[in-house]
Amino acid sequence: MYVDSAGANRVEKFDGFTGEHLDTIGAGKLDNPTGLAFGPDGLLYIANHDNNRILVFDPDSGDFVQTFYNRGAPLDGPVYMVVHENYPGPSEPTFSILPEAPNTTHDLTCIAEGSLDPEGLPISYSFQWLIDGMKVQYDGFNPVTSPSLSHVYTSRNQIAECVVTPHTSLGSGTPNSATVAILNSPPTQPEVSILPENPTPDDGLAVWIEEESTDFDGDKIVYLFEWFSSFDGSTWNRRPELSGTLAPYAHGSPEISALYTRAAQYWLVTVTPIESQTVSKGNEDGRSLGGGAVLGESHSFKIRILPDLDEDDIVGVTDLHKL
Numbered sequence: 001m002y003v004d005s006a007g008a009n010r011v012e013k014f015d016g017f018t019g020e021h022l023d024t025i026g027a028g029k030l031d032n033p034t035g036l037a038f039g040p041d042g043l044l045y046i047a048n049h050d051n052n053r054i055l056v057f058d059p060d061s062g063d064f065v066q067t068f069y070n071r072g073a074p075l076d077g078p079v080y081m082v083v084h085e086n087y088p089g090p091s092e093p094t095f096s097i098l099p100e101a102p103n104t105t106h107d108l109t110c111i112a113e114g115s116l117d118p119e120g121l122p123i124s125y126s127f128q129w130l131i132d133g134m135k136v137q138y139d140g141f142n143p144v145t146s147p148s149l150s151h152v153y154t155s156r157n158q159i160a161e162c163v164v165t166p167h168t169s170l171g172s173g174t175p176n177s178a179t180v181a182i183l184n185s186p187p188t189q190p191e192v193s194i195l196p197e198n199p200t201p202d203d204g205l206a207v208w209i210e211e212e213s214t215d216f217d218g219d220k221i222v223y224l225f226e227w228f229s230s231f232d233g234s235t236w237n238r239r240p241e242l243s244g245t246l247a248p249y250a251h252g253s254p255e256i257s258a259l260y261t262r263a264a265q266y267w268l269v270t271v272t273p274i275e276s277q278t279v280s281k282g283n284e285d286g287r288s289l290g291g292g293a294v295l296g297e298s299h300s301f302k303i304r305i306l307p308d309l310d311e312d313d314i315v316g317v318t319d320l321h322k323l
Contacts, residue, residue, distance in 0.1 A: 187296030225252035
């Protein structure tokens with residue numbers, strides 16, 4: 001049983017059999033409530049006499065849902081409300097949650113459209129978000145009712161649900177909902193280079209990580225190093241003796257000896273970040289993803305071994321002066 005307490009600006013909920021007080025609805029939002037009615041959507045509609053508004057609440061949780069009618073004509077101190085039971089309300093909307101495969105860095109957006117009203121009335125939509133079946137509350141008390149949900153509310157492996165209800169000035173239609181699973185976020189792309197900047201054939205090569213990969217979910221990151229050599233800078237040969245593999249995981253070499261390099265030769269390294277707990281440690285052969293490794297975007301860097309620029313048949317410091 002619901003009783004409007006006009007002087008206290010709230011609605012009190014009681015057990016209709018025992019008279020036990022169960023809940024208070026609308027405290028801080030109502031202004032001399034004088035009329036109550038349940039809509040066809042099962043929500044509680046409350047007439048606010050002093051500010052000419054009709055507010056909508058969830059009768060079970062007491063949560064505010066939306067302002068059904070704002071101040072202004074034709075209302076002037078509404079007192080009573082009657083719901084026309086024959087009004088079916090607008091049809092269910094068609095909608096989707098974007099992106100379709102979100103990870104923990106993505107904000108979610110609920111796109112709703114397509115509801116039709118039998119009376120041809122304008123249609124608006126209300127939104128409610130749930131995570132694993134629990135209502136999302138932005139401050140611990142009030143639900144998130146916007147069509148967008150920030151990624152700060154989600155974690156990987158959770159199920160996010162958006163419930164959309166169409167409304168007109170006569171009532172509300174049947175809610176519809178959609179869900180998406182929150183996926184794991186891959187590591188960010190690292191930034192790498194090769195040292196020294198102007199290597200001679202007597203120098204080895206080493207990868208320098210200018211900016212480390214990070215993982216939004218806090219997962220530990222390992223790197224996969226792959227080396228390629230070329231004599232023209234366009235046709236590349238992968239060097240398996242220096243490169244790592246995914247299945248089974250072997251990180252490869254972050255540096256190579258001068259025994260591998262030749263004058264005027266090009267070298268390229270590709271560095272790929274991987275979530276360490278997802279790498280395959282089995283005995284598979286080849287470079288497949290094995291157990292489903294989670295990879296971030298790779299970064300590559302190319303360098304050329306110093307050629308004999310001064311044509312003295314020796315590649316060294318004097319050739320640097322020719323650069």
